[in-house]
Amino acid sequence: MTLKALFAATASAALLLALPANAAEFTIGFSQIGSESGWRAAETSVSKQEASKRKVNLKIADAQQKQENQIKAIRSFIAQNVDAIFLAPVVSTGWDSVLKEAKEAKIPVVLLDRDIDPSGKELYLTAVTSDSVHEGEVAGDWLAKTVGAKACNIVELQGTVGASVAANRKKGFDTAIAKHANLKVVRSQTGDFTRAKGKEVMESFIKAEGGGKSICAVYAHNDDMMVGAIQAMKEAGLKPGKEILTVSIDAVPDIFKAMVAGEANATVELTPNMAGPAFDAVAAFKEKGTVPPKWIQTESRLLTATDNPQKEYDSKKGLGY
Amino acid sequence: MTGLLPRRGLAQILALIVILAVDRVVSPQFFDLRLQDGRLFGSLVDVLNRGTPVALLSLGMVLVIATRGIDLSVGAVMAISGAIAASLADTHSLAVVLAAALGAGLICGLWNGFLVAVLGMQPIVATLILMVAGRGVAQLITEGRIVTFSSPDLVWLGNGSILGLPVPVAIALGMLILTGAVVRGSALGLLIEATGGNARASELAGVGTRAMILAVYVWCGVCAALAGVIAAADIMGADANNAGLWLELDAILAVVIGGTSLFGGRFSLVLAVLGALIIQTMNTGILLSGYPPEFNLLVKAVVVLAVLLLQSPKLSGFAGVVTRLRGTKA
Numbered sequence: 001m002t003l004k005a006l007f008a009a010t011a012s013a014a015l016l017l018a019l020p021a022n023a024a025e026f027t028i029g030f031s032q033i034g035s036e037s038g039w040r041a042a043e044t045s046v047s048k049q050e051a052s053k054r055k056v057n058l059k060i061a062d063a064q065q066k067q068e069n070q071i072k073a074i075r076s077f078i079a080q081n082v083d084a085i086f087l088a089p090v091v092s093t094g095w096d097s098v099l100k101e102a103k104e105a106k107i108p109v110v111l112l113d114r115d116i117d118p119s120g121k122e123l124y125l126t127a128v129t130s131d132s133v134h135e136g137e138v139a140g141d142w143l144a145k146t147v148g149a150k151a152c153n154i155v156e157l158q159g160t161v162g163a164s165v166a167a168n169r170k171k172g173f174d175t176a177i178a179k180h181a182n183l184k185v186v187r188s189q190t191g192d193f194t195r196a197k198g199k200e201v202m203e204s205f206i207k208a209e210g211g212g213k214s215i216c217a218v219y220a221h222n223d224d225m226m227v228g229a230i231q232a233m234k235e236a237g238l239k240p241g242k243e244i245l246t247v248s249i250d251a252v253p254d255i256f257k258a259m260v261a262g263e264a265n266a267t268v269e270l271t272p273n274m275a276g277p278a279f280d281a282v283a284a285f286k287e288k289g290t291v292p293p294k295w296i297q298t299e300s301r302l303l304t305a306t307d308n309p310q311k312e313y314d315s316k317k318g319l320g321y
Numbered sequence: 322m323t324g325l326l327p328r329r330g331l332a333q334i335l336a337l338i339v340i341l342a343v344d345r346v347v348s349p350q351f352f353d354l355r356l357q358d359g360r361l362f363g364s365l366v367d368v369l370n371r372g373t374p375v376a377l378l379s380l381g382m383v384l385v386i387a388t389r390g391i392d393l394s395v396g397a398v399m400a401i402s403g404a405i406a407a408s409l410a411d412t413h414s415l416a417v418v419l420a421a422a423l424g425a426g427l428i429c430g431l432w433n434g435f436l437v438a439v440l441g442m443q444p445i446v447a448t449l450i451l452m453v454a455g456r457g458v459a460q461l462i463t464e465g466r467i468v469t470f471s472s473p474d475l476v477w478l479g480n481g482s483i484l485g486l487p488v489p490v491a492i493a494l495g496m497l498i499l500t501g502a503v504v505r506g507s508a509l510g511l512l513i514e515a516t517g518g519n520a521r522a523s524e525l526a527g528v529g530t531r532a533m534i535l536a537v538y539v540w541c542g543v544c545a546a547l548a549g550v551i552a553a554a555d556i557m558g559a560d561a562n563n564a565g566l567w568l569e570l571d572a573i574l575a576v577v578i579g580g581t582s583l584f585g586g587r588f589s590l591v592l593a594v595l596g597a598l599i600i601q602t603m604n605t606g607i608l609l610s611g612y613p614p615e616f617n618l619l620v621k622a623v624v625v626l627a628v629l630l631l632q633s634p635k636l637s638g639f640a641g642v643v644t645r646l647r648g649t650k651a
Binding site: 035037038041158161187188189190192194195196199200201203204205207208210224227228231235236237254320321 | 348350353357358360362363364367371464465466467469480552555556557558560562563564605608609611613614615617
């Protein structure tokens, strides 16, 4: 099995990168979760782009959402004696023994997008992740600034109940608007991160709030729910983006389409570029011995209708979202 | 069957009325209706419109369950047909899109029917295969992304209106009438019930039970495909990961709330659709209530339990005894 994985990884890396292996500065193995979402696909394509920019020989192993596949991939990377291992962990626990093996082989491990359970802090070099509380804050701050001193009733489309991202994005937003007495979340319900539920929940918000006239802004924990909510508002004869402000998180291509049409106002980017900062950290560590901080926070860029949404759409649409 | 709503529909109608009344309490504007761009607009319309996918699924599911079967794959079939419809929408005419999407549903139904009727597999396992694999097929078609389209014809199927009624509701109504006419207008319904009641006896009596079973799975697949097209048309895109996810369970629930036994036999199309409406009336009420989303599932479970208790023959017998006892005391 290890041999097979090794062969597959080498073959795919050779296919993906037209570069001969000896021209690369580093060889890095990346154990990717699999294709669970559009964002994940975009992360994989951006990682490849960033690797070829830096002449890194990146070997990607697709784990198909299974931890045992990730562990196998890491062992095969250790056997190949790669310069570093990137890991996007599918679950947070159960990594101790395989990461110890990597540590003994003196191969630094960088976590991408997700952290693992605290017990392993000394087992990896650094973790490159986004701060989802901060994402909510950026969204809340934008809304507070845009609304000014006016009273504003906000409706909130939450992510899946129990998902930590949903809880964090809610917490960050609530913290940001708590400083402004004129902003109030009047309704909050889960839209399960999907377009269909986002639309259905928004329909009910519109009815519950007197046809939507008293709603001043919609905050959605992801763009997909907002795309659904925008449809619901249009069907109810409301004008999203003009009468009702919208702010959501993720920055998927379709929200920029809505911005171009003047139907969405702002989104906070969850960057698919986790590998870029990770490559830089590994290079600095290998060449100068600089030990990076345990946590590298990615930038949560605010993108609004004035930030050339057409350009953003064009640059993102080919990434696999 | 004499009449479509005999005494056995009483519990369901009662449940619907009670839930509607509760909805009116949590949301005073629940019964408000107005015209918006030539289309009726209000919570009641939402209930009908959002209830359409499950209502369509229940139309096929009730026939499958009447033969003592079950179809777990309907949610996955929705994802497949939605993915096909969305991929073809902008390059082909509506007729081609519908033919391809519904054709896919038909093939899925044939597959399930073949496994159950010809190979004699247990329905729950046979359809589990497509439940798992089908979503994968849908993801292959969409390449894991949300495929969007702008074809006005297909969008109309999800968001248009006929005489003020949303198109999906009109389609569901049409399908109910069509299915009712076919199974109750002929002996077909009786033969399906006979197959579910006792397949061996029916076979010996000359009923083509295999053909019956095959036919109901095919119809179930077609209904699911139609629901999938409507779900995709509604959001102008096919979301293979989420379209129809867990809706097979809502469809089974709708059939059970409609009083059809999972052990096969007697069934009612109208009550199954009523079951779907009961579920959606409750869902919409929960959304309108403004309670924190953590309570959604709990409220739903309690209401479903109450509706099923209402139908329980043991419990109604018990209630009769209690009233009689009270009567003698007084």
